[in-house]
Amino acid sequence: MNQDALGNSVINILTEIAERRCDGERFDIRATEVTIERPRDRAHGDWSTNAAMKFAKRLDLNPGELAQEIADGLSQVNGVASAGIAGPGFVNVRLNAAAAGQLAKTIVDLGCEYGNGDAFEGQRINLEFVSANPTGPIHLGGTRWAAVGDSLARLLSAQKGDVTREYYFNDYGTQIDRFARSLVAAYKGEPTPEDGYGGSYIDDIAQRVVRVHEPGCLEDLTPEALQETFRATGVDFMFSDIKNSLRNFGVDFDVFFHENQLHESGAVARAVERLRDLGQIFEKDGAVWLRTTEFGDDKDRVVIKSDGQPAYISGDIAYYLNKRERGFDRCLVMLGADHHGYVQRLMAMCSAFGDEPGTNLQVLIGQMVNLVRDGHPVRMSKRAGTVVTLEDLVEVVGVDAARYALVRSSADTNLDIDLGILEKRSNDNPVFYVQYAHARTSNVARKAAEGGVTLAGFRPELLEHETEAALLGALQEFPRVVRFAAESREPYRVAHYLEELAGLYHRWYGNCRVMPKGNAPIEPVHRTRLWLNEGLMHDQVSHDLWRRRAGLGSDPLGWAPGSTWTGGF
Known part of the structure; x- marks a missing residue:
């Protein structure tokens, strides 16, 4: 029996009580009014509800009396072993083993659909993330957004949202001019301009620009033409490098939108009109x-300067309108910590168009990421000077470990990634801990197949060990966790869930055998436990439970006990 089924039973009981006490008067209760949740202490039962305290006044009963009636009614529901009262009116429910254990088969039958919901059905969502300037490799802040953004896109899609992943290239303005001047200086062998970009990647791109032009042709260009050549070609190379880095990190975008396009197409003028x-x-x-002051901003904003040049916000105005005209109901934008003060003016802009801030436009702010080892900062990038890049992190710990480490913490808090911990093969390493749980499920399935334990029979009432009850309880929570993580835009909640699930699985593994000991016969309990194991490692479900919902992509996990640990999956 799941959360929804138990909630419906409570609604039916309350409705019957109302009919008895109110001479058949209709008593309308929405499902959202009835809270069914896990007790903090699982010793109290599988589920708990505060419905008695919430509806006692409407039924002219004290909470204790109503709780007793609800408990009596639930005790008669098929699949409920017992229902009792706790505190001022909580009703705790314990399911019988058969009702709880049925979930194992449900998960296997549903495969990758288990955990999905419909919270965003019918909604077109534009999720813009990373959006680093094409003036250098992706630094750790952008890498964090790549991992978090891709995970969030998966969660929103799992709730039937029609999600478009979009990358906004800021290829217009002064930062591009500085980038071009830096390339020209590298080409001429001159020092980097005072406001320019450093790092060996500038030399690399400058050399690539030279190689795509006929020998000697660059020397004949005027200074203005030379800078424009390095600007156009250099940005294309940087753009290509960034896309390749993201693709190698397991992040693909549906749309790459160029800021320059807004200004060249007249979109800014149209938005102003x-x-x-x-x-x-x-x-x-x-x-x-x-x-913008009419909508909460601290001052009105210049859109077109007195010299006729567009101000910075002009591109945001045109871009937002462009997204809405493309039919997106929700525009989610993920920005770095240095944009925190910019949020209010974006919300004011949204209101100025007649839209609803927080619904049509939502801005997520991500905080800084630092690499440490033994408590000391790590500086290891040669390509980008003092900046640590996506490639730097991946080189040390691998793609999957890097993604998981970046996703498992709330994005609005500063994050220190301890490379020493991520390189360990121990339970101190959360990536290894979750990964090892999956590896164990695969190992159990392999040994079961070799030993003749099959899924020939399923007896859910045999899943009665306390570790089985706890594991099934956690699996029952998966759809709620996925929905809440999507609605709150917090993928880290799924990572925390996976770590809890891994711990429960490890304890179950240590207490309940799928393979009989020695020459003992194979019994129904062994086959039934294999269903539970299959529910966690099934080829499709494992993608969701252990990998896809954590934002680690959709490829099968290739690591197994005994292989070489590289710091990644």
Whole structure:
């Protein structure tokens, strides 16, 4: 019996009580009004509800009386072993082993569909993340957003959201000019400009630009033409490198959108006119302004400067309108910590278009990432100077370990990644801990096949050991965890869940045998336990439980006990 089924039983009981006490008067209860959750102490039961305290006043009963009636009613429900009262009116429910154990077969039957929901069905969602300037390799902050953003996209899709992964290339403005000047300086063998970009990658790209041009042709260009050549070609090379880095990190995008396109296509002017039609644009001191103070911003914002040049926010205005005109109901934008002060003006911009901040536009802020070893900062990038890049992290710990380490903490908190821990083959390493649980499920299945234990029979009532009850209870929670992680935009909750699940599996593994001891005969309990093991390692389910929901991609896990540990999966 799952959460929803138990909730429906509580609703039916409350409805019957209301009919008896109110002469058949209709008593409408929405499912969302009835809370069914796991008790903090599993010794109290499998499920708990506070419905008695919530509805006692409406039924003119004290919470204790109503709790007793609910408990009596639930005790008669098929699959409920017992129901009792705790505290001021909580009702704790314990399921019988057969009802709880049925979940193992349900998971295997549903395969990769288990855990999916419909919270975002019918909604088109644009998820923009990473969006690093094409002026250098992806640093650790962008790497964090790559892992978190891709995981969030998977979670939203699991809730039937129509998700488009989008990368916004800031290929317009002063940072691109600085990048081009840096390339030209490297080409000429001159020092890096004071406001330029350093690192060996600048030399590499400058040399690549030279190689794609005919010998001697660059020497004949004017300074302006030379800079434009290095700008256009160099940005293309950097763009290609960034896309390759992300693809190797297991992150693919549906759309790569160029900021330059907004300015060249006239999209900025169209967005300004739309806002003007809505009465949100005014002119002062020769500039064009947006009335953002009317929507909570601390001051109005210049959109077009007095010299006719677009201000920074002009691109955001045009880009947001472009997304909405492409039919997206929700626009989620993931930005770095240095953009924290920018959020309010984006929300004001959203309101100025007549949209709802937090619904049509939501901005997520990610904090800094630091690499440490033995408590000391790690500086190891030669390619990007003092900046640690995506490739630096992957080289040390591997793609999967890097992704998991970046996803398992809340993105709005600073994160220190201890390379020493990630390189360990021990339970101190959360990646290894989760990975080893999956490896054990695979090993159990292999030995069962070799020993003749099959899925020929399923007797859920035999899953009665306390570790089995705990493991089934955690598996029951998976759909709720996935939904909540998607709704709260917090993939780390799934990683925490996986670590808890791994711990419960390790304890079950140590207490319950799938293979009989020695020459003992194979019994129904062994076959039934194999169903439970299969529920955790089944080819499709394992992608979800151990890998896909943690944001680690969809390829099967290749590591097994006895192989060489490289720090990755």
